[in-house]
Amino acid sequence: MIGITMTSPAIHIRDLRKIYIVSQQEAGARAALQGLVHRRKLEVRAVDGISFDVAPGEIVGFLGPNGAGKTTTLKMLSGLLYPTAGEVTVLGYVPSKREASFLRQITLVMGQRNQLVWDIPALHSFELNRVIYRIPAEDYRRMLGELTELLDLGPLLQKPVRNLSLGERMKCEIAAALLHRPSVVFLDEPTIGLDVTMQRRIRTFIAEYNRRFGATVLLTSHYMNDVEALCRRVIVIHHGRLVFDGDLAILVQKFTSHKTIVVQLGDCSADLHSYGEILSCEDGRFTLRVPRAETARVTERLLVDLPVTDLLVEDPPIEEVIERVFAQENP
């Protein structure tokens, strides 16, 4: 925390708001006709007065359920959206002015969108970014080398993008977005839809990029594992409002009193009520809800007492944690 007060923040947000005006139409021909003359306007408060600072070099997890305002905030931070009210600066720049010197220092990776040219090898898109960002030849070569090594891109760069798997393409997308070595990195669901191995790979890479280049990273993800591995600090928003900003460990401890244990048995006939609350059972695969403090003891008992072929202890999904955070805020 001392470091944060000493240097000016990489990201600074005060009372940030984004209100969309959407026209609404009810179903039916009559409503459609009325809609031609008079549209009901509806105010949607996508981001409703949030404030936080992020210090240079910090990795922060930005969490919230779908529609919480995460992407809207990231878009305001990267200059794609103009705020309705409030203050935003990134590296001292006002993002919505989209100054070239600002754009050259940031990047936004959107897991569900892609910028690579589809039909030709990714290397062509990389080269285009080299000239667009005016990356000196030497820097480009070095950075491409590092990214190739860290993300294991070697065999992928010569293949047309359309022939890559989702995970391979994502690695190339991330590389393309980082060639200009941005010091502020916005990642919107960078691991969405990827298998566990690939998720881990990308996670390790983000940590390494942050370590090597001292970049500031703001990351949204639906995967608790991403957040746990990368972020000490998390910011949770819900309905456009900030509901938690602080240590991840505190968030999890504070808002999750239980863990789930998944046990694989032969069938569903066994009575496991004495071990915990049974949430479901399918083909002998029980899901139990157990108080956090008793997890270790229950696990041990299960393994001793029953013919367990597989056992998995999980934190509740991030959505559930956030729901709890939200429930606490608005009882």
Place this chain on the structure above:
Amino acid sequence: MKALVELYAQQFKTTLAMMFQYRASLLIWMIGQVLEPLVYLIVWSVVSEGSGGSVGGYTTSGFAGYFILLMLVNQVTYTWIMYEFEHRIREGILSFALLKPVHPIHSDIADNVSSKLITLPIMIVIAAALAALFQASISPAPWAVAVFIPALLLAFLVRLLLEWTLAQAAFWTTRVGAMNQVYFVMMLFLSGQIAPLTLLPHPLQVVATLLPFRWLINFPVELLLGQLTLAEALIGLGAQVGWLIVSFILFRTIWRAVVRLYSAVGA
């Protein structure tokens, strides 16, 4: 400036790579580029022969010259931006463009110039073969050839700026298809693609002259056919420069409005 030159050079390599990926569709597209004027040429040749060898001052070989040059001028000035933009917006490609420290039109200009440089030699060979086959009469004065080069470049730039600007309509309406269609029909009739403008009824000729269409295709063609006086050629160049200024102002204004709208409502 150096950075832009590098950008264009790099885009050339990318476009070349893409065209190699799409060899078959490129071939089909080029056949289309040749077939359309060829059909008009054959129709008008038949009409001209049926009316004693000439229609409105065009002989059969005059029509051949007109439509073969038209094919080349259209090839150079044609863009596919209007077809692409709706898809770009829906796929959110514009977000990536706005994140880049370079105006997105540069990629489009570079892409168009590159693909033209690649396909033009083939089109010239085809044009030469057709000219021999149909005994086209093309006899420009040396000065007309000299004026033709800037006229062609201006036509390309104006057409690209106009079509790029019109394509932005996709931000206001999700159905740009209808608007594109109106533009294409006007282009077909008023730029001289379906028939030389001098064969159109007088009011239509006036409309074609007042609007940009004539200056985009018909003017460079007539220039190289040797049908214009030096004074007419200079007036034409003046009209093109005028439209360049107008289309540039439109392009700037509309693009600013688009960015403002886009950053107000998102994609």
